[in-house]
Amino acid sequence: MKRCAFLSMASLEKFVCYDELLYAPLQRYDWHAETVDWRDNSIDWNQFDAVIIRSCWDYQNDPAQFLSVLATIERSSAKLANSLEVVRWNLSKIYLRDLKTKGIPIVPTEWSYGLDVAKLSLLFAHWQTPEIIIKPVISACADDTFRLTPTTLTQQAATLAILFQERDCMAQPFIPAIVTEGEYSLFFFGDEYSHTILKTPKFGDFRVQEEHGGQLQSVEPEALLLELSRAALAAIPEPTLYARVDWVRTDNGFALMELELIEPSLYFNMDAASAERFVQVFLRTR
Known part of the structure; x- marks a missing residue:
């Protein structure tokens, strides 16, 4: 049986995580998955066939160390997803400037x-x-x-x-649709579309994460959102195992909030077939 590590943080006690929904479908294809702490220096990454970056929701506190760990994994026999090159490109939100130059609409930003x-x-x-x-x-x-x-x-x-x-740092105008309509997240595994959710903040807040009281609902995306998302994916330096594309509606149309390629929650709980879709793409990239 092959082994796959889900790169995470030491404790997810204060977070909502759905990565365990991948365990069973991976098991059906003779893959054993386990969650490991990315800060654990005792791990021999050669014992794994694959390492998938998942719930490393503290990497922003020490990005240099995070990149160092990923570089160590890439030097091992394990296959890292998403790749170190993709992570380096996506680590700083300055990548939004790259996307803007390629015609992807983003929220106006001052750096x-x-x-x-x-x-x-x-x-x-x-x-x-x-x-x-x-x-x-x-x-x-x-x-x-x-x-x-x-x-x-x-x-x-x-x-x-x-x-x-x-x-x-970066400054942006606050987009009212975040609270009146919500933020759309479209999920892609490889180049295949999987599902879409709409995230709305709790009353009086603007943060859409569940940890801050945000609410989720499954939705069918407008054709334009799919088109824009595929254009954003085409701008990524390398193919990816997974991507989450976040959009908000503005007075001038949809604008990209973020293109999440490092540790986005993929909300497998919101689509019953999404975990199997993920696994099928994972197996094809092996």
């Missing part, structure tokens, strides 16, 4: 090193928006993500300046 409150304050008028979002370019789980008005920006200026000092 900076550190945080200049005076410059940020100009963005409200520039984007004609009452609220903006500030976050690091390397982030996950909505960590260090702030929804700000001109007033709250001024009130929190000192704290934000310290938090973002010597960090690359």
Whole structure:
């Protein structure tokens, strides 16, 4: 029986994870899957035939170490998915600039090193928006993500300046559809479409993750969302085992929020056939 490691974090106690739904379908094809801590330096990666990056939802705290571990795995006999090259490209949200140059619509974004409150304050008028979002370019789980008005920006200026000092960060206009309609996530395994969910935040919040009270529902995507998602996937440097493409509706049409290629939840719980689809693509890439 072949062995597959799901790369995770030491404890998922505070998170919602559905990767265990892959265990049974993998078992049917003589694959034994187990979840391992990516920070465990005692692991001999050669004992695995494959390593799939899954719920490493703390990698943003030490991205250099995370990349080092992935490089060690790639040097082993195990096959890493998604690949180190893909992870390096996707690690920083600056990849959104690459996609924009290739014609993929993204949410308007300003990039900076550190945080200049005076410059940020100009963005409200520039984007004609009452609220903006500030976050690091390397982030996950909505960590260090702030929804700000001109007033709250001024009130929190000192704290934000310290938090973002010597960090690359990004600012975007807050898109109202996040709370009025939700965020669409389309899932692809290899180049095959699998399923779509709509994520909406709890009342009074803007974060759509379940850990923050977000709600999920299965939906059929508009044809345009499928078309845009395939265009985004075509811009990835290498083929991938899995991808999640997140969109929000704006006044100018759909805009890409993120192209998740490292550790996105794939919500196998929302589509009964999705785990089997994933496994079938995994087996073909072996």
